[in-house]
Amino acid sequence: xxxxxxxxxxxxxxxxxxxxxxxxxxxxxxxxxxxxxxxxxxxxxxxxxxxxxxxxxxxxxxxxxxxxxxxxxxxxxxxxxxxxxxxxxxxxxxxxxxxxxxxxxxxxxxxxxxxxx
Amino acid sequence: xxxxxxxxxxxxxxxxxxxxxxxxxxxxxxxxxxxxxxxxxxxxxxxxxxxxxxxxxxxxxxxxxxxxxxxxxxxxxxxxxxxxxxxxxxxxxxxxxxxxxxxxxxxxxx
Numbered sequence: 001x002x003x004x005x006x007x008x009x010x011x012x013x014x015x016x017x018x019x020x021x022x023x024x025x026x027x028x029x030x031x032x033x034x035x036x037x038x039x040x041x042x043x044x045x046x047x048x049x050x051x052x053x054x055x056x057x058x059x060x061x062x063x064x065x066x067x068x069x070x071x072x073x074x075x076x077x078x079x080x081x082x083x084x085x086x087x088x089x090x091x092x093x094x095x096x097x098x099x100x101x102x103x104x105x106x107x108x109x110x111x112x113x114x115x116x117x
Numbered sequence: 118x119x120x121x122x123x124x125x126x127x128x129x130x131x132x133x134x135x136x137x138x139x140x141x142x143x144x145x146x147x148x149x150x151x152x153x154x155x156x157x158x159x160x161x162x163x164x165x166x167x168x169x170x171x172x173x174x175x176x177x178x179x180x181x182x183x184x185x186x187x188x189x190x191x192x193x194x195x196x197x198x199x200x201x202x203x204x205x206x207x208x209x210x211x212x213x214x215x216x217x218x219x220x221x222x223x224x225x226x227x
Contacts, residue, residue, distance in 0.1 A: 044217045111159045
């Protein structure tokens with residue numbers, strides 16, 4: 001089945017540094033990928049929609065200059081948390097849908113736990 | 118924004134019991150999905166519902182898409198320890214955007 005791989009699975013960084021998270025579709029192409037954030041004991045909240053070859057679409061309240069998204073190929077999207085602060089500590093999850101297949105469900109990566117100290 | 122109301126928020130049951138959880142919305146969704154999330158991992162798709170009134174099973178799991186397209190339920194029969202986790206409903210807006218419910222945390226006593 002469709003597999004979405006996320007890397008790294010966890011990362012600890014210092015305040016003020018930047019962190020890059022990768023999301024890859026391993027056995028399918030995805031023109032669109034999605035980035036979610038999940039705080040402890042809460043639901044998943046959509047941050048942005050990543051579009052291959054064009055700019056990402058951000059949800060209301062999500063700072064595009066802080067959460068940089070690049071979708072350079074049909075199998076890779078990256079999320080860079082710039083100038084990270086402790087309040088950015090969260091579980092970040094990406095998802096993707098098989099391109100060109102009607103009603104293809106979203107497949108999720110295993111998430112990246114970010115801890116900013 | 119769009120919201121899905123999922124209940125119950127948590128359940129504590131005995132192994133072997135049946136489980137039922139549901140989601141409602143004030144908005145109409147084209148597709149309803151049910152996911153399970155284990156600690157520290159991403160959600161895994163359990164069941165996808167595409168048509169109003171559709172009833173779909175996946176092993177011991179059964180889910181239905183409400184006639185009004187504003188609700189869905191998930192039933193788990195004869196629960197086992199590996200059913201423990203957080204279950205999320207999700208509604209698809211248009212062709213792309215998923216909106217999640219708050220989740221139901223299932224705990225099973227052996």
